[in-house]
Amino acid sequence: MSTLNLGTYAANTWCPGCGNFGILNAVKAALTELNAEGIPMENFVLVCGIGCHGKILDYLNVNSFYSLHGRAVPAAEGIKLANPNVKVIIFSGDGDSYGEGIEHLIFAAKRNIDITMLIHNNRVYGLTTGQYTPTSPLGFKGRSTPAGTKESPLNPLELMLASGATFLARASSRHLDLLKNLIKKAILHKGFSLVDILQVCFTYYNVYEYYDKRVYEMKDHNPGDFNLALNKIKEWDYNSDNPIASGIFYEKQLPTFEERFLK
Ligand SMILES: Cc1ncc(C[n+]2csc(CCOP(=O)(O)OP(=O)(O)O)c2C)c(N)n1
Ligand code: SF4
16 A cells, blocks of 8 residues: 555535546546556646636645646646656546637647546536536536527547547546546556546536446457547447447557657
């Protein structure tokens, strides 16, 4: 057992039942293991966007930077280019990065810059009390859409694959061991990695039961095959009632942006 203490003095203000607790525990376990495997804690830099997800930085005793809403990616890119030896990990919300900061996300994937995105995808704006986001299902009723949304969600993993991301995975905040392992693999991947974490907002979009019935772990999937990855990613489109795959959809080694940029 490691004695690494990643906790802080900050009082936790997430709602009871929030899926962010599972993500926090998985991240602590992943960082503790990576540290025990030889990565010094000072080599990690955490960055967040704005939202309930961003409070995770208050609860982790690790070097970190609070960015603006939708602007976590450019901040992280700057940190990575200033010191390519650090492991830069972004915590972002679906509103934060699939909505407000989507253009930065696309370009980070296109460049294959070596940063890791952990998306707390609760499919709602949590902190601002329940407006719809790009991954809310059609007909979602919230503060901004009392009569239900009139548009279909986008599939962020499909967009990221098309944009050039070299590591794409999905996890549920309920399956701690798998989530911890995927976070570790994403951090160790050299290039742009993204884990879409299905995190339930207990207060504004409580779909624990729905996910519990549908989320399954992929067993015989080959993540080296682009077309297979695309098919698997399209199995669930964030709107249908299809089974929801978790695990690594796609993984490929390609030159990174910093290798080319800092040559
Ligand atoms: C430019 C800008 N627009 C709007 C806001 C208000 N705002 C703060 S948090 C937030 C939503 C966060 O939602 P999400 O990224 O999904 O994170 P969650 O709270 O669900 O974790 C918004 C709209 C802001 N801070 N900055
Ligand atoms: S509003 Fe939702 S996402 Fe935010 S802390 Fe509460 S349950 Fe979690």
